Amino acid sequence: MGGDYLAGPQGLLRSINARAVLDVIDREGPLGRPEITRATGLSKTTVAQALRELVAREVVDEAGTDTARRGPAATLYRVAPRCxxxxxxxxxxxxxxxxxxxxxxxxxxxxxxxxxxxxxxxxxxxxxxxxxxxxxxxxxxxxxxxxxxxxxxxxxxxxxxxxxxxxxxxxxxxxxxxxxxxxxxxxxxxxxxxxxxAVAEQRFGACADVGDFVLLGVGVGLGAGIVLGGRLHRGFAGGAGEVGFLPHPATELGTEVLGARRIAEQARAAGIAGRPSPRELFESARDGDERALAVVDATARRIAHVAASIALVIEPELFVLGGAVGANADLLLGRVRHHLARDAAPLPITVIPSGVPEDxxxxxxxxxxxxxxxxxxxxxxxGAPPQDADPGGRPYDTDSAGRPRGSRKAAPGKEDTT
Amino acid sequence: MGGDYLAGPQGLLRSINARAVLDVIDREGPLGRPEITRATGLSKTTVAQALRELVAREVVDEAGTDTARRGPAATLYRVAPRCxxxxxxxxxxxxxxxxxxxxxxxxxxxxxxxxxxxxxxxxxxxxxxxxxxxxxxxxxxxxxxxxxxxxxxxxxxxxxxxxxxxxxxxxxxxxxxxxxxxxxxxxxxxxxxxxxxAVAEQRFGACADVGDFVLLGVGVGLGAGIVLGGRLHRGFAGGAGEVGFLPHPATELGTEVLGARRIAEQARAAGIAGRPSPRELFESARDGDERALAVVDATARRIAHVAASIALVIEPELFVLGGAVGANADLLLGRVRHHLARDAAPLPITVIPSGVPEDxxxxxxxxxxxxxxxxxxxxxxxGAPPQDADPGGRPYDTDSAGRPRGSRKAAPGKEDTT
DNA sequence: ACCCTGAGTAGGAAAGTTTCCGACCTACTC
DNA sequence: GAGTAGGTCGGAAACTTTCCTACTCAGGGT
Structure with a gap:
C-alpha cells in the first residue's frame, strides 16, 4: 500500500538501522565506522552491532584500513561484491x-x-x-x-x-x-x-541525477524509455513509450514515424541508389553527400516532432538521443535542436546525446x-522489507492515503466498510 | 518517498507506531482499540499508549462507543475533524x-x-x-x-x-x-x-483505485491532468499535460487543437450563424441539429486524437472526460470511442465520463x-516525517534506489552531513 | 417474566525483553 | 602526548507478555 509506515516490534528498529547502515556503505563506498556513525546519526555502539550482523551475513566486507588520520587504522567496510x-x-x-x-x-x-x-x-x-x-x-x-x-x-x-x-x-x-x-x-x-x-542512461550515463527524462531510442524502430521520478514508467500494460506510432502529418496512422525501414524509404525517395543501411547513409552524410544529408535532416525532423509531442504530455527534464541511429549525435543533435527551436512547443526542450555509447x-x-x-x-x-522494491520491476503501489470517507456518525455498532 | 530508511533512536519507533495507528484510523473510519490492535499488529499496550498521545494532541477523537459485541462497550476513535x-x-x-x-x-x-x-x-x-x-x-x-x-x-x-x-x-x-x-x-x-x-476525480470520482489515469479537461482550452502511480505528474516545470498544443494534422503548430475558440471556429465553418456558445451548440446537437452534430463529432475526433497520442506516450489505465465541454458525455463519449476504435493506436484505450460533475x-x-x-x-x-509528502504538492523527494544522495537522519544534536 | 450465572470482551497495570545511547576504557599511531 | 578506533557497561526508552478487573450479553432456571 501507498505509504503506511509499518508498525512493528523493536526488532523493526534494528532492521531499519541495519538497512540505514547498509545504504550508507552502499552509497559512499568503503567507509570507516566513524564515518558511518556520522552519516547515519546512530551511536557508535549501534553501528558496531549492525556491522557485526551485516558482516556475519556476508553482505558487508572489511576492505582494508584507512590510515589517513592519526591514531589506529580504521577498518573500512564495503558491500561485499560477492553477496x-x-x-x-x-x-x-x-x-x-x-x-x-x-x-x-x-x-x-x-x-x-x-x-x-x-x-x-x-x-x-x-x-x-x-x-x-x-x-x-x-x-x-x-x-x-x-x-x-x-x-x-x-x-x-x-x-x-x-x-x-x-x-x-x-x-x-x-x-x-x-x-x-x-x-x-x-x-x-x-x-x-x-x-x-534508459536504465543504463540513468545509472551510467548523463542522467544520474535527473528525475524525469526520456531516452529516445532510434534504431530499427523508434521507442522511448521513460523515467519519471527516478523510476521507469511502463504504462498500464507495459505499452508506454511506444512513440513510434505517434501521429505524424506525413505518415499514415498505424505505421511507424521513424526507424530503419522509414529511413531506407526516405533514402529511396531522395534518389539514393542501392539499399544503403542507416550506418552507410550516415557515413555518406559525413562525407558531405547532399542527398544523404537530406535524409539525415528528415530523420532529425521526425525525432524533433516526436520529442515535442512527448514533451507536451510529460515535460521531462531532458531527452537523450540513443539507439543505433541516435548514436550519430554528431549529425543529428544539431539538426534536432534546430527543428525543435523552429516549430516546437511553447516549452524549451533539451536534447543531449547518450552517455552510454556501448552496450x-x-x-x-x-x-x-x-x-x-x-x-x-x-x-x-x-530483515527489513525491500528498500525500493524496484526502480524497474513492478507496478507502483497505489496511493492509499486519505481516501474520502463520507462523514460517518458515531452510530454505535454499525461498521460499514466500503 | 523514494528511499532510505532513516536511522534513529528508539523514539523513532514510537513515531512510526503512532503514525501507523493514525493511518489505520484514518483509512478505516471510527475504530475500536481491539480492531486497531489487529490491524497494526501492535500490542494492546502500545496501541493504548499511542492513542493516549494522539488524543492528547487532538488529532484523534473519541467518537462514541461500539456495543455490537457483548462485553463492555469499546470506545471508537476517529480522526478529529477539527484537527x-x-x-x-x-x-x-x-x-x-x-x-x-x-x-x-x-x-x-x-x-x-x-x-x-x-x-x-x-x-x-x-x-x-x-x-x-x-x-x-x-x-x-x-x-x-x-x-x-x-x-x-x-x-x-x-x-x-x-x-x-x-x-x-x-x-x-x-x-x-x-x-x-x-x-x-x-x-x-x-x-x-x-x-x-484530476485530484477530484481520483478522490471523489471514478478513479479511486486507478494508479495511472489522465483527465482530459475540455473547456476553454484543452489540458490533461496526469496521475501516475497515484500522484499528479506535473513535469519538470509544471508543463506536463499541455496537450492542447499537440500536433494535429489539420491545425497549425503552436495553436490549440481544441477549446472553446476552436469549437466556435468549427461552428462557423459548418455554417452555423450567430456565435453560439459551446453550451448552446451542444444543446442544438441534442435537438438533432445536423450541423451542430458535425461540430460535436469533429470535437470528439480531436479528443480521440489527443487521447491516442497521450496513450502512446504513457499508456494510462484510463481516460476521463472532464471540463465544461467534456461534461457533455452523452454526446461526446460514444463518438470519442468510435474514433478511437477506428483509427487509433495499437493499444486499447478506455474513456469514461467524469465522476465529479460539479465543482x-x-x-x-x-x-x-x-x-x-x-x-x-x-x-x-x-513526530514522524510526513507520510506521503505529497500526492500533489511538491516535487518528488527525488530518486530512489542506489543513487548518490545525502542520507537523512533523525538523531538530535549532531551536525548534518549532506 | 425475572434473575442469576457463565463466557467473552475492553481496558489497565506490572514485569520482562529488546534495543539504543552515553560514558568510560584500552590500544594504537603520528 | 594527543587524538582516534574500537570495545564494554550501565541506564533509558519502548514494546510485549501476562495478569487482573470490570462490564455486558446469552441462556437457563425459578
Whole structure:
C-alpha cells in the first residue's frame, strides 16, 4: 500500500538501522565506522552491532584500513561484491549479448553470439549457453546468480513475463520466457530494450541525477524509455513509450514515424541508389553527400516532432538521443535542436546525446538484475522489507492515503466498510 | 518517498507506531482499540499508549462507543475533524469559488462570486474576501486553516507559486500569489486547474483505485491532468499535460487543437450563424441539429486524437472526460470511442465520463489543501516525517534506489552531513 | 417474566525483553 | 602526548507478555 509506515516490534528498529547502515556503505563506498556513525546519526555502539550482523551475513566486507588520520587504522567496510550476482541479457535483432555482474557492479564476464532467428527454442538455447559460459568464466556458477533481466525488442507486460508485441523475435516471442526459464535457475524478468537503455542512461550515463527524462531510442524502430521520478514508467500494460506510432502529418496512422525501414524509404525517395543501411547513409552524410544529408535532416525532423509531442504530455527534464541511429549525435543533435527551436512547443526542450555509447541495453539489464539480486540479499540480511522494491520491476503501489470517507456518525455498532 | 530508511533512536519507533495507528484510523473510519490492535499488529499496550498521545494532541477523537459485541462497550476513535482545515479556491475564467473543509473532508462552507478580470489585485481581493466569509461561516476563522490550494487556469511551477503561462488571468497572473498571500495567513499553493480536477476525480470520482489515469479537461482550452502511480505528474516545470498544443494534422503548430475558440471556429465553418456558445451548440446537437452534430463529432475526433497520442506516450489505465465541454458525455463519449476504435493506436484505450460533475476543480483544491493541512498536523502529532509528502504538492523527494544522495537522519544534536 | 450465572470482551497495570545511547576504557599511531 | 578506533557497561526508552478487573450479553432456571 501507498505509504503506511509499518508498525512493528523493536526488532523493526534494528532492521531499519541495519538497512540505514547498509545504504550508507552502499552509497559512499568503503567507509570507516566513524564515518558511518556520522552519516547515519546512530551511536557508535549501534553501528558496531549492525556491522557485526551485516558482516556475519556476508553482505558487508572489511576492505582494508584507512590510515589517513592519526591514531589506529580504521577498518573500512564495503558491500561485499560477492553477496549477489546479476545476469543481464540483451536479445537484439542480430545478436544476443550476456553479462554477469557482481554486487559492486563490476562486469565479471561478457559474451555474445549471433541471434538464432528460427524459433524461440533456439534463441533460448543460445541465451542459456551464453549465460552458462559467462557464469563459468565469472567463477560464480549459475546457481549463485540471483536474478536475470532480459532485454527484448518487444512490449513487455508489467509482470515482466508476458510479451505483448514483439518487433523482432521469432514466433513473436511466444514461449521464449518459459524456454529460457527452463535453462536458468534464477528468477527471470523480461524488459523492453529501450527501457533498459534508459536504465543504463540513468545509472551510467548523463542522467544520474535527473528525475524525469526520456531516452529516445532510434534504431530499427523508434521507442522511448521513460523515467519519471527516478523510476521507469511502463504504462498500464507495459505499452508506454511506444512513440513510434505517434501521429505524424506525413505518415499514415498505424505505421511507424521513424526507424530503419522509414529511413531506407526516405533514402529511396531522395534518389539514393542501392539499399544503403542507416550506418552507410550516415557515413555518406559525413562525407558531405547532399542527398544523404537530406535524409539525415528528415530523420532529425521526425525525432524533433516526436520529442515535442512527448514533451507536451510529460515535460521531462531532458531527452537523450540513443539507439543505433541516435548514436550519430554528431549529425543529428544539431539538426534536432534546430527543428525543435523552429516549430516546437511553447516549452524549451533539451536534447543531449547518450552517455552510454556501448552496450546500453546489456548494461541496463545487468544493472537491473544486480539491483534485484542485491535487494533480495539486503532484505534477507537486514530483515527489513525491500528498500525500493524496484526502480524497474513492478507496478507502483497505489496511493492509499486519505481516501474520502463520507462523514460517518458515531452510530454505535454499525461498521460499514466500503 | 523514494528511499532510505532513516536511522534513529528508539523514539523513532514510537513515531512510526503512532503514525501507523493514525493511518489505520484514518483509512478505516471510527475504530475500536481491539480492531486497531489487529490491524497494526501492535500490542494492546502500545496501541493504548499511542492513542493516549494522539488524543492528547487532538488529532484523534473519541467518537462514541461500539456495543455490537457483548462485553463492555469499546470506545471508537476517529480522526478529529477539527484537527485541520483546508481552504480550496477555484479561480475560473468567469467565477471565483472558495470552500473550507475540515479534516474529515466535510465541506463546512462554500462561496462564489464573479471573477474580477481587471487586475490581479482585484482578483486577489475577491479571493480573500470569499475566504474570510467562508472561514467565518465555517466557524473556524482563517487563522485555523492550515493550508490553501488555489486552482488557476495556468501552468504553475513546481514550487506551487510561479505562474509560467496564464490562459485567463489578469496581467498573466503576475503578482497574484503575492497579493493573495498578503490577505491570507496560511501557506498557499497554486495548482493548475485541470490537475486539481484530476485530484477530484481520483478522490471523489471514478478513479479511486486507478494508479495511472489522465483527465482530459475540455473547456476553454484543452489540458490533461496526469496521475501516475497515484500522484499528479506535473513535469519538470509544471508543463506536463499541455496537450492542447499537440500536433494535429489539420491545425497549425503552436495553436490549440481544441477549446472553446476552436469549437466556435468549427461552428462557423459548418455554417452555423450567430456565435453560439459551446453550451448552446451542444444543446442544438441534442435537438438533432445536423450541423451542430458535425461540430460535436469533429470535437470528439480531436479528443480521440489527443487521447491516442497521450496513450502512446504513457499508456494510462484510463481516460476521463472532464471540463465544461467534456461534461457533455452523452454526446461526446460514444463518438470519442468510435474514433478511437477506428483509427487509433495499437493499444486499447478506455474513456469514461467524469465522476465529479460539479465543482471538480474546487473540490480537488479543497482536498489537496485538507491533505496538506492534515499531513502537517499528523506529522506534528506523531513526530514522524510526513507520510506521503505529497500526492500533489511538491516535487518528488527525488530518486530512489542506489543513487548518490545525502542520507537523512533523525538523531538530535549532531551536525548534518549532506 | 425475572434473575442469576457463565463466557467473552475492553481496558489497565506490572514485569520482562529488546534495543539504543552515553560514558568510560584500552590500544594504537603520528 | 594527543587524538582516534574500537570495545564494554550501565541506564533509558519502548514494546510485549501476562495478569487482573470490570462490564455486558446469552441462556437457563425459578
Amino acid at each position: 549477489a550476482f546479476g545476469l543481464g541479457v540483451d536479445i537484439g535483432h542480430l545478436r544476443v549479448r550476456v553479462a554477469v555482474v557482481d554486487a559492486a557492479g563490476e562486469v565479471l564476464a561478457r559474451a555474445e553470439a549471433p541471434a538464432p532467428r528460427r524459433d524461440a527454442a533456439a534463441l533460448a538455447d543460445a541465451v542459456t549457453a551464453l549465460a552458462s559460459e559467462c557464469a563459468e568464466r565469472a567463477g560464480t556458477g549459475l546457481a549463485a546468480v540471483g536474478q536475470a533481466v532480459i532485454g527484448v525488442p518487444a512490449i513487455v507486460g508489467r509482470d515482466g513475463r508476458g510479451i505483448r508485441r514483439a518487433y523482432g523475435l521469432p514466433q513473436g516471442g511466444q514461449g521464449l520466457v518459459e524456454a529460457i526459464e527452463r535453462g536458468l535457475p534464477m528468477p527471470l524478468l523480461l524488459e523492453n530494450d529501450v527501457n533498459l537503455a 546500453a541495453v546489456l548494461r541496463g539489464a545487468a544493472w537491473l538484475a544486480r539491483h534485484h539480486a542485491r535487494e533480495r540479499a539486503f532484505a534477507a540480511a537486514t | 485541520a482545515f483546508g481552504l480550496g479556491v477555484d479561480i475560473g475564467h468567469l467565477r471565483v469559488r472558495v470552500a473550507v473543509v475540515d479534516a474529515a473532508g466535510e465541506v463546512l462552507a462554500r462561496a462564489e462570486a464573479p471573477a474580477p478580470r481587471r487586475d490581479a489585485a482585484a482578483l486577489a481581493d475577491a479571493v480573500t474576501a470569499l475566504a474570510s466569509e467562508c472561514a467565518e461561516r465555517a466557524g473556524t476563522g482563517l487563522a485555523a486553516v492550515g493550508q490553501a490550494v488555489i486552482g488557476v487556469p495556468a501552468i504553475v511551477g513546481r514550487d506551487g507559486r510561479g505562474i509560467r503561462r496564464a490562459y485567463g488571468l489578469p496581467q498573466g497572473g503576475q503578482g497574484l500569489v503575492e497579493a493573495i498571500e498578503r490577505g491570507l495567513p496560511m501557506p498557499l499553493l497554486l495548482e493548475n486547474d485541470v490537475n486539481l480536477a 471538480a476543480v474546487l473540490r480537488g483544491a479543497a482536498w489537496l489543501a485538507r491533505h496538506h493541512a492534515r499531513e502537517r498536523a499528523f506529522a506534528a502529532a506523531t
